[in-house]
Each structure stands twice: as structure tokens, then as C-alpha cells.
Amino acid sequence: MKYKLRAFFSGRNGIDDLGKALLWAALIVMVLSLLFGVMFLYSAALAVLCYVYIRALLRNVEKCRAQNEKYLSWRNLRKLRFRQRKTHKFYRCPQCKQQLRVPKGKGRICITCRSCGAHFERKT
Numbered sequence: 001m002k003y004k005l006r007a008f009f010s011g012r013n014g015i016d017d018l019g020k021a022l023l024w025a026a027l028i029v030m031v032l033s034l035l036f037g038v039m040f041l042y043s044a045a046l047a048v049l050c051y052v053y054i055r056a057l058l059r060n061v062e063k064c065r066a067q068n069e070k071y072l073s074w075r076n077l078r079k080l081r082f083r084q085r086k087t088h089k090f091y092r093c094p095q096c097k098q099q100l101r102v103p104k105g106k107g108r109i110c111i112t113c114r115s116c117g118a119h120f121e122r123k124t
């Protein structure tokens, strides 16, 4: 039995960081929807749970790993921005949409985009 289970799960993605985050989000939404009686949110959370388990059992490991890597880079960027929120402000270049980081508390400054050279003013 143990061998059969191991053989079944070998070569499958399993629950990665994206799966864990989705599980927690679905659990929180389920609890909130039960507390406030919003049943369509409960159904949506159930759908997310089904997606997580289907994703965990998929054999297309490369696609799941690519999704997980994308999620991890997004999460690490959020963590970095949260850690630097008291010392820096983040803006997006209006022309090329590049993320720009400027020091906070310098008043109204002219920001120059490093990738396209566009200038724009913002209060920091």
C-alpha cells in the first residue's frame, strides 16, 4: 500500500509555496464567508481548494514550477517593498512601466527613469 501511494505521488508537483498560499487564502475566505453568510465566496473558496489539489496532482511539473517561481518573485518583491516602506517610495514609470525606487522625505523631486530616460515629478 505504501509503495503504491509513493508510486502514485512520484513525478507529481505536490503542494508548493503557491499551493500553500492559495490554501491559506481559501481557508480564510471560507471562514469569513461562513461568519458573514456570503455563500458565493464559500463556493469560490471551494473552487480554489479544488484547483490547489488538482495542481498538486498534475504531472506537468515544469508548468507548476514556473508558476511557483513567478509567485515567489512577486512575494519577494512585496517583502522587499514592505521592508523599505519607511525609507523609500516606489513609482512606476509612466512611459515604460518600470518600477522605480526613490528615497522618501525629499519633497517634490524630478525622477528620471533609468531604462527609458523619461522625466516626471512626484512628491516623496
Ligand SMILES: [Zn+2]
Binding pocket: 093, 094, 095, 096, 097, 098, 113, 114, 115, 116, 117, 118
Ligand atoms: Zn521608463
